Each structure stands twice: as structure tokens, then as C-alpha cells.
Amino acid sequence: MTTRKSHKARGATYETDIKDYFRGLGYDAERLARRGSKDEGDVVVRANFINASIGILECKAPGAGNAIDLSGWTKEAQTEAANYSEARALSNSALVLPAVVIKARGKSIADSYLVLRLGDVFGDK
Numbered sequence: 810m811t812t813r814k815s816h817k818a819r820g821a822t823y824e825t826d827i828k829d830y831f832r833g834l835g836y837d838a839e840r841l842a843r844r845g846s847k848d849e850g851d852v853v854v855r856a857n858f859i860n861a862s863i864g865i866l867e868c869k870a871p872g873a874g875n876a877i878d879l880s881g882w883t884k885e886a887q888t889e890a891a892n893y894s895e896a897r898a899l900s901n902s903a904l905v906l907p908a909v910v911i912k913a914r915g916k917s918i919a920d921s922y923l924v925l926r927l928g929d930v931f932g933d934k
Contacts, residue, residue: 823870830919836856849892850865859906859908862905867886867889869910883925886909890907909925
């Protein structure tokens with residue numbers, strides 16, 4: 810397997826693991842299809858995601874040599890949450906909360922990191 814293919818496979822496996830984790834907790838979660846420039850995130854968690862109705866998760870499983878880009882990844886999650894809202898004509902963007910989930914290497918899925926922007930949770934000033 811080429812390096813790019815192995816990275817994609819690792820990412821797809823992690824997205825499925827995250828979906829299964831939330832389903833195991835009783836949430837309605839599913840993986841989202843890729844939509845190119847209109848991508849809507851990796852996993853959607855419907856109903857009661859933190860303080861929002863819907864959580865749009867951007868899942869990251871960086872390898873040992875890969876940098877963690879919180880700023881870039883949270884911006885990506887915000888863009889994809891907006892795409893999700895737009896595609897479903899959701900007028901209240903507060904219903905959709907963008908988040909990044911980062912795999913902790915060598916740990917369980919429950920040990921993953923959930924990253925949220927303060928402004929997305931409490932509002933931008």
C-alpha cells in the first residue's frame with residue numbers, strides 16, 4: 810500500500826471508530842460522504858451534542874511524524890459545519906457545533922482529544 814493510501818485507510822478506520830463510539834453511547838451518529846469543496850465533515854452526531862443539536866466532527870489520526878494543526882483543523886471543521894448547515898437549509902447555525910477529534914496514538918478511542926473553539930461554544934465577541 811502506498812503511503813497516501815495507508816493514510817487514507819487510517820483516517821477512514823478512525824472515522825468509523827468514532828462513529829461506533831458515539832453509537833455505543835446511544836447517540837445517532839454516521840459518517841458523512843465526501844463532497845469535495847462542499848465537504849460537510851467526517852462524522853455527524855445528531856441531537857444533544859454538547860450544547861448544540863448537531864455535532865460536525867472533523868476526525869484526525871496523525872501519524873508519528875505529523876504535526877498537529879489545531880488552528881487549521883478547527884477552521885476546516887467550521888467550514889464543513891457551515892456546508893452541512895447550508896446543504897440542509899438550517900437557518901440557525903447555533904444548532905450545529907464544529908469540533909475536531911484527534912486520535913491519541915496507542916490509546917483507546919475514548920482517549921481521543923475533542924477540540925472546540927471557545928467562540929463556537931460560547932459565541933464570538
